[in-house]
Amino acid sequence: xxxxxxxxxFQAALILLGVSIITFGLLYVLPADxxxxxxxxxxxxxxxxxxxxQLGLDQPVWVQYGRYLWGLLHGDMGRSYxxxxxxxxxxxxxxxxxxxxxxGAILAELTIGLTLGVIAALNRGRxxxxxxxxxxxxxxxxxxxxxxxLLLYVFAVKLGWFPIGGYGTLDHLVLPSVTLGIMGAGWYSxxxxxxxxxxxxxxxxxxxxxxxxSRMRVILRHALPNAILPIVAMIGMDIGIFMGGVVVVESVxxxxxxxxxxxxxxxxxxxxxxxGVTITSAVAIVLGNLLADLIAPFIDPxxxxxxx
Amino acid sequence: xxxxxxxxxxxxxxxxxxxxxLAQSAPDPDAKPGGDIVITYKDDVATLDPAIGYDWQNWSxxxxxxxxxxxxxxxxxxxxxxLAESYEMSDDGLAYTFHLRPGVKFHNGREMTxxxxxxxxxxxxDPATQSPGAGFFGSIKGYDExxxxxxxxxxxxxxxxxxxxxxELTRPDATFLHVMALNFSYVVPKEAVEEHGADFGKHPVxxxxxxxxxxxxxxxxxxxxxxxxxxxxxxxxxxxxxEIGQEPVVxxxxxxxxxxxxxxxxxxxxxxxxxxxxxxxxxxxxxGGQLQTGYVTMNVTTPPFDKPEVRRAVNMALNKDxxxxxxxxxxxxxxxxxxxxxxxxxxxxxxxGYDVEGAKKLMADAGLSGGVDTQLFAMNTDPNPRxxxxxxxDLAAIGIRAEIKALAQANVIEAGGNGSAPMIWxxxxxxxxxxxxxxxxxxxxxxxxxAEAGGWNWAxxxxxxLDAAAAKADSMVxxxxxxxxxxxxxxxxxxxxxxxxxxxxxNEQRFTMKSPRMGGADALYVDxxxxxxxxxxxxxxx
Numbered sequence: 001x002x003x004x005x006x007x008x009x010f011q012a013a014l015i016l017l018g019v020s021i022i023t024f025g026l027l028y029v030l031p032a033d034x035x036x037x038x039x040x041x042x043x044x045x046x047x048x049x050x051x052x053x054q055l056g057l058d059q060p061v062w063v064q065y066g067r068y069l070w071g072l073l074h075g076d077m078g079r080s081y082x083x084x085x086x087x088x089x090x091x092x093x094x095x096x097x098x099x100x101x102x103x104g105a106i107l108a109e110l111t112i113g114l115t116l117g118v119i120a121a122l123n124r125g126r127x128x129x130x131x132x133x134x135x136x137x138x139x140x141x142x143x144x145x146x147x148x149x150l151l152l153y154v155f156a157v158k159l160g161w162f163p164i165g166g167y168g169t170l171d172h173l174v175l176p177s178v179t180l181g182i183m184g185a186g187w188y189s190x191x192x193x194x195x196x197x198x199x200x201x202x203x204x205x206x207x208x209x210x211x212x213x214s215r216m217r218v219i220l221r222h223a224l225p226n227a228i229l230p231i232v233a234m235i236g237m238d239i240g241i242f243m244g245g246v247v248v249v250e251s252v253x254x255x256x257x258x259x260x261x262x263x264x265x266x267x268x269x270x271x272x273x274x275x276g277v278t279i280t281s282a283v284a285i286v287l288g289n290l291l292a293d294l295i296a297p298f299i300d301p302x303x304x305x306x307x308x
Numbered sequence: 309x310x311x312x313x314x315x316x317x318x319x320x321x322x323x324x325x326x327x328x329x330l331a332q333s334a335p336d337p338d339a340k341p342g343g344d345i346v347i348t349y350k351d352d353v354a355t356l357d358p359a360i361g362y363d364w365q366n367w368s369x370x371x372x373x374x375x376x377x378x379x380x381x382x383x384x385x386x387x388x389x390x391l392a393e394s395y396e397m398s399d400d401g402l403a404y405t406f407h408l409r410p411g412v413k414f415h416n417g418r419e420m421t422x423x424x425x426x427x428x429x430x431x432x433x434d435p436a437t438q439s440p441g442a443g444f445f446g447s448i449k450g451y452d453e454x455x456x457x458x459x460x461x462x463x464x465x466x467x468x469x470x471x472x473x474x475x476e477l478t479r480p481d482a483t484f485l486h487v488m489a490l491n492f493s494y495v496v497p498k499e500a501v502e503e504h505g506a507d508f509g510k511h512p513v514x515x516x517x518x519x520x521x522x523x524x525x526x527x528x529x530x531x532x533x534x535x536x537x538x539x540x541x542x543x544x545x546x547x548x549x550x551e552i553g554q555e556p557v558v559x560x561x562x563x564x565x566x567x568x569x570x571x572x573x574x575x576x577x578x579x580x581x582x583x584x585x586x587x588x589x590x591x592x593x594x595x596g597g598q599l600q601t602g603y604v605t606m607n608v609t610t611p612p613f614d615k616p617e618v619r620r621a622v623n624m625a626l627n628k629d630x631x632x633x634x635x636x637x638x639x640x641x642x643x644x645x646x647x648x649x650x651x652x653x654x655x656x657x658x659x660x661g662y663d664v665e666g667a668k669k670l671m672a673d674a675g676l677s678g679g680v681d682t683q684l685f686a687m688n689t690d691p692n693p694r695x696x697x698x699x700x701x702d703l704a705a706i707g708i709r710a711e712i713k714a715l716a717q718a719n720v721i722e723a724g725g726n727g728s729a730p731m732i733w734x735x736x737x738x739x740x741x742x743x744x745x746x747x748x749x750x751x752x753x754x755x756x757x758x759a760e761a762g763g764w765n766w767a768x769x770x771x772x773x774l775d776a777a778a779a780k781a782d783s784m785v786x787x788x789x790x791x792x793x794x795x796x797x798x799x800x801x802x803x804x805x806x807x808x809x810x811x812x813x814x815n816e817q818r819f820t821m822k823s824p825r826m827g828g829a830d831a832l833y834v835d836x837x838x839x840x841x842x843x844x845x846x847x848x849x850x
Contacts (some may be wrong), residue, residue, distance in 0.1 A: 032718030044443035093525040254553040256526035
């Protein structure tokens with residue numbers, strides 16, 4: 001296990017290095033000059049060159065990257081070009097909001113996805129099953145900004161059950177969490193249905209039924225815990241999907257997380273923030289996957305057997 | 309003879325000529341002190357350091373936290389003394405002596421002195437500050453040495469005594485007083501700057517009507533009333549809360565529910581008609597002009613726009629009324645670089661006018677009756693691609709087949725700067741004046757220096773004669789030369805239109821929406837130098 005962990009950590013370090021090189025390279029070849037954005041239109045050529053020199057943007061790309069990597073290894077993500085604030089400070093200020101949103105989204109996708117999956121499995125072949133599976137397909141395919149605006153309009157504007165955007169209370173968390181989790185809920189409901197059907201066909205379920213246990217007891221005590229295992233093991237993977245989604249969801253709901261920060265930085269070509277958010281996201285994704293892989297054997301012993 | 313201006317004398321002269329604005333130059337008798345308001349913005353506030361902050365969002369916040377030697381009458385573009393109670397200009401226009409108001413205190417409680425003014429001007433021109441506005445101070449003696457780092461501080465700025473500052477110039481500069489009203493010249497206390505270093509912009513300390521109370525990154529920024537502000541009774545509001553990260557559509561919904569007082573990003577285009585069709589909501593919309601011009605640039609160094617006939621033909625081909633309709637009439641058609649509310653605007657000039665047949669004839673004169681292919685760059689955010697399509701259709705009617713390149717803002721700016729864009733629709737990046745003076749529409753976007761690689765003169769238009777005429781106009785200082793100077797600027801822009809490096813398309817109107825409880829003159833809600841509103845002078849009725 002220790003060797004496996006070391007190998008995975010080494011792989012993670014390589015992935016992060018690759019991400020930093022690719023992102024830095026892409027930002028460098030971007031046909032846009034961040035100094036022009038920073039300096040504005042009224043700046044003289046002399047002022048522009050002064051800013052370029054002070055930010056080190058007059059250096060060759062490998063020198064710039066080397067400096068960036070050296071700073072990163074010392075915990076320094078640089079300073080925002082436009083906000084003139086430490087990128088680490090900006091990310092640290094916004095990360096808790098994104099983490100709250102992700103936890104909310106995981107709860108939303110599990111609650112909605114697993115419940116609907118079980119209902120569909122228990123009604124296999126009936127119109128309810130078909131309806132739920134069509135709905136799950138829609139949930140997986142629907143663009144997040146459409147879902148966001150729809151939920152906002154119905155539940156915040158028309159029904160007034162939740163606040164219209166903003167941050168601070170549990171009420172604020174509900175709609176963005178559901179929006180972010182709805183795609184996962186679609187996947188999970190399909191997977192749960194399939195997994196549940198597999199389990200329901202297993203011999204031990206037949207045995208349990210033959211022993212005269214009630215249908216509800218068989219489902220809740222014997223089928224559900226086994227059907228849920230492969231799905232729980234996948235939650236770590238969701239972080240990667242969420243990282244893309246938070247940009248849209250946070251922007252629509254005014255959620256002060258790193259997705260919103262990234263979107264603003266991209267619009268303004270604020271390279272240190274773009275780099276910082278990318279690296280942070282990459283770390284989260286790599287750690288999420290690693291955790292998922294490490295925890296999975298404990299949840300589902302069959303995986304442990306395969307690993308061994 | 310010295311020009312001597314007392315603030316009271318200026319106020320009196322304004323009383324005679326600017327009656328609607330007068331109510332806001334002194335405390336409003338109808339104003340109710342107290343209360344707080346909520347303003348929303350989509351984007352983070354970048355910085356509140358006046359030497360650095362340079363976007364429309366933080367510009368007016370900085371104006372409320374800091375002050376400069378000069379200021380504007382609220383709701384107008386009329387200069388008035390700010391931290392300077394009065395000033396004198398020497399006969400040759402090369403020296404200004406500012407007399408500071410007594411008893412003005414920074415938010416940290418210390419009294420502001422002439423040394424602070426000198427420190428602030430030295431700081432903004434110090435290359436280490438990386439101020440985008442350093443170039444505005446180019447006429448001050450010692451600027452070149454300070455900007456290059458060869459000297460520490462501006463030789464031309466002297467603290468004569470604690471309440472007197474003398475500023476010497478290398479050339480007469482008619483825009484100098486406007487520069488002293490620019491955010492970049494606002495006065496900061498040295499000890500606070502040194503305490504916070506590069507983070508001063510997050511911990512601003514000024515002399516302004518409001519002081520910083522809270523700044524939670526990405527969430528909210530709260531300004532509270534400065535009880536020691538040097539204008540008695542101002543501001544009226546106790547607090548202004550800026551809620552950050554609010555999409556404009558969401559902000560409008562919240563305004564309709566009574567949770568927001570001003571949507572800082574304005575009325576979203578998709579909701580504009582809906583708002584204007586509802587009499588109750590329309591009554592709370594305030595419309596005003598702004599110092600903005602949207603235009604199409606034509607790269608005069610690239611065929612076919614190296615031919616003046618083609619550039620004039622483009623000017624005549626554009627159906628500006630239709631383009632204005634496309635944006636719900638939130639603009640007025642433009643016929644020259646300056647907007648109508650800018651001094652120096654040539655009122656009797658009609659421009660090229662919409663004339664497709666005339667344009668075709670000009671194309672034939674240029675030997676291009678068979679048509680020509682080119683590219684039109686535009687920003688990729690609504691409504692700019694739609695406007696670009698309308699321009700494309702108009703151009704097609706005279707044989708100019710323009711391929712639209714809709715790109716992100718940064719990419720368009722890059723293509724404009726390096727000269728690879730034959731035509732650019734400036735929407736979303738159009739020129740908004742830094743200060744209300746005609747010269748501000750020339751230097752970066754029409755002069756030879758702006759036409760250099762990376763510059764903002766995307767037409768790459770360079771007319772040395774006009775540059776000389778512009779420099780001459782800016783050397784005409786003092787009240788006596790004011791009319792002649794505006795005429796000189798008008799002549800410059802008429803010559804620009806003759807050469808036609810641009811096709812001016814429209815001047816945007818500003819539409820601000822307010823909650824029912826907001827009070828104060830309408831002019832404060834479309835203040836030309838404080839967007840979206842003048843925080844210091846508005847108030848609430850409930």
